[in-house]
Amino acid sequence: MFIPFEENNSIISFSGDFVLFAYLLGLGRFMIIISALDVSSGFEGMGANREAFYSMLMEPAFFILLGSLAMFTGYTSFHDIFAGLHYYDYFSFIIAIIAGYVLANITLVETSRLPVDDPLTHLELTMVHEVMVLDHSGFDLGIIKIANNLKFILFSMLSANCLIPQSLDLWMRVGILLVMQLFFAAGIGWIESFRARNKMAMNAQYILSINAVALVLIFVVMIIKNKI
Numbered sequence: 001m002f003i004p005f006e007e008n009n010s011i012i013s014f015s016g017d018f019v020l021f022a023y024l025l026g027l028g029r030f031m032i033i034i035s036a037l038d039v040s041s042g043f044e045g046m047g048a049n050r051e052a053f054y055s056m057l058m059e060p061a062f063f064i065l066l067g068s069l070a071m072f073t074g075y076t077s078f079h080d081i082f083a084g085l086h087y088y089d090y091f092s093f094i095i096a097i098i099a100g101y102v103l104a105n106i107t108l109v110e111t112s113r114l115p116v117d118d119p120l121t122h123l124e125l126t127m128v129h130e131v132m133v134l135d136h137s138g139f140d141l142g143i144i145k146i147a148n149n150l151k152f153i154l155f156s157m158l159s160a161n162c163l164i165p166q167s168l169d170l171w172m173r174v175g176i177l178l179v180m181q182l183f184f185a186a187g188i189g190w191i192e193s194f195r196a197r198n199k200m201a202m203n204a205q206y207i208l209s210i211n212a213v214a215l216v217l218i219f220v221v222m223i224i225k226n227k228i
Contacts, residue, residue: 003157004079005177015076018066022059025110025154028147029055035140036132047131054116054128057207058109064214065102068221069095069162082161091224098217099162104184105210107155111148114191115198115206126200156184 001011002021010017033052036044070076072095073084085096109116112129121127133144160180164173198206222228 002078003154004082004161005157005173009079013077013079017077018081019063021078022062025151026055026059028151032132032144032147035136039135041135043127043131044134046125047128050128051112051132054109054203054207057204058106058210061102061207061211061214062106064211064218065099065106068214068218069099071218071225071227072221078161085162091220095217095221096162098213098220100159102210102214102217103155103159103162104187105213107152107159108188108191109207109210110155111152113188114195116203118192118197120192121197126197153181156181159184 002013002017004010004013029051033048036048036051066081069081069085073081075081075084085092108114112119117128117130118126119130121130129148133141136144157177160177163180164176168176219228
């Protein structure tokens with residue numbers, strides 16, 4: 001309900017709505033973490049620790065990114081930010097491409113995909129998200145899986161909003177969106193087929209590198225807006 005598409009407002013839209021969006025996702029993560037701790041398993045506690053640590057490192061990148069787009073457009077709601085990303089010059093294209101790249105990497109981390117985590121592994125010592133749900137089954141496990149897939153769709157929709165120009169015809173935008181979703185899913189499959197997972201010690205560096213790209217974006221916006 002927070003994610004907009006085309007020129008119409010999303011169902012829930014107000015100034016600063018991306019802050020509530022981020023912390024609703026954080027609340028969901030908190031619930032999964034305490035659910036993992038509730039089973040009193042050392043392995044699930046280890047996975048919960050990693051999940052909390054990676055999300056803590058990833059959160060600044062999301063807020064730096066949205067803060068950069070808010071500064072560039074002059075708005076603080078999802079709808080107005082994406083509607084204000086007019087592709088009238090090279091700066092807009094550069095900002096949209098960097099924002100899409102950062103969101104794509106945030107998606108990999110937030111949904112526990114390679115290179116940070118491997119959803120297909122069954123080695124408890126190297127698992128992150130999957131080890132948290134080892135003792136869940138049935139309806140509970142199904143809800144957790146659906147929630148993770150929904151989070152994947154949310155971030156891919158945000159990436160699409162950054163890259164699809166609002167000036168195009170509605171049906172053209174819908175077609176581009178479907179193609180982007182297809183390529184996004186295919187890209188994830190390609191990564192999981194041909195790329196090895198990072199060593200556990202390298203995950204923090206990988207996530208911090210995403211934060212560094214987000215910082216580059218905010219400096220570019222500040223230069224464009226004559227803030228520095």
